[in-house]
Amino acid sequence: MLAPPVNRLIAELSRLPGIGQRTAQRLAFHVLRVTDEEALALADAIREVKETVGQCEVCFNLAVEDRCRICQDERRDGAKVCVVEQPGDVIPIERSGEWGGRYHVLGGALSPIDGVDPEHLRIAELLERVSGNGVGEVVVATNATTTGEATALYIADALRERAPDVAVTRLASGLPVGADLEYADEITLGRALRGRQQL
Numbered sequence: 593m594l595a596p597p598v599n600r601l602i603a604e605l606s607r608l609p610g611i612g613q614r615t616a617q618r619l620a621f622h623v624l625r626v627t628d629e630e631a632l633a634l635a636d637a638i639r640e641v642k643e644t645v646g647q648c649e650v651c652f653n654l655a656v657e658d659r660c661r662i663c664q665d666e667r668r669d670g671a672k673v674c675v676v677e678q679p680g681d682v683i684p685i686e687r688s689g690e691w692g693g694r695y696h697v698l699g700g701a702l703s704p705i706d707g708v709d710p711e712h713l714r715i716a717e718l719l720e721r722v723s724g725n726g727v728g729e730v731v732v733a734t735n736a737t738t739t740g741e742a743t744a745l746y747i748a749d750a751l752r753e754r755a756p757d758v759a760v761t762r763l764a765s766g767l768p769v770g771a772d773l774e775y776a777d778e779i780t781l782g783r784a785l786r787g788r789q790q791l
């Protein structure tokens with residue numbers, strides 16, 4: 593019914609998270625309707641992030657240079673490290689305004705059923721980074737899901753062994769159980785950070 597290039601665009605859009613077939617169609621027709629300039633700006637933005645954005649060599653957050661902007665910021669407290677699953681989890685924590693430390697992005701959560709074992713995450717890098725480098729506290733801010741909780745417990749155990757002097761804390765309850773951090777509002781998240789407890 594539709595020209596092959598239009599079908600291709602709909603197929604690509606429908607692969608995006610949260611975008612069903614119907615929405616993909618609506619977006620594709622929107623792209624066809626707008627000016628070349630407007631449509632190609634989207635294509636260019638996608639190309640640019642893929643070509644320029646990599647991982648921070650210290651914390652594995654997104655970075656354009658070797659180190660992300662948070663690791664480059666001298667005012668951030670290097671003695672405090674907040675562990676999150678994904679780069680997107682940094683955003684709500686920053687927005688809460690309650691965190692002045694640094695981050696460590698794991699790249700996911702432990703899930704043996706899905707084949708995600710400790711060696712697939714940046715856990716070894718965390719242990720290396722934390723042991724004997726002046727870090728006093730690690731806040732484990734993995735999601736309040738089964739895999740997020742399992743990951744938090746694993747990290748707490750590993751840190752107790754490798755870096756017994758480091759306090760390991762977990763966000764206080766109040767976060768919706770089973771929910772991803774990126775959907776938490778900043779007030780709830782700020783409260784959870786302030787009330788973090790020993791793990």
Ligand SMILES: [Zn+2]
Nearest residue numbers: 648651660663
């Ligand atoms: Zn970094």
